[in-house]
Amino acid sequence: MATADTSDDAVLDQFLENNGHTTAAWxxxxxxxQCPECGGIHDVDAMRCSVCGWSP
Incomplete structure (x- = not known):
């Protein structure tokens, strides 16, 4: 039996990105x-990074 090199999540993320969706998340x-761009730490109710301005 053959196995895939990527996980199902990676395949789904790639499909979404190819079709104009962003898959970045906290x-x-x-x-x-934790901000995926700069690593800034925030409370769980944060909507935007206060360090670099990133938002999902």
Whole structure:
């Protein structure tokens, strides 16, 4: 049986990106959100990074 080199999530993310959707999301660090762009740590209710301005 053959196995795929990428996970199902990676395939779905690639499909969404190819069709104009963004798949970036907040990372999690313990009980906080972490910005995937600059690594800034924020409360879980944050909607925009106060360090670099990134938002999902």
């Amino acid at each position: 990372d999690r660090s313990y009980n906080k959100k």
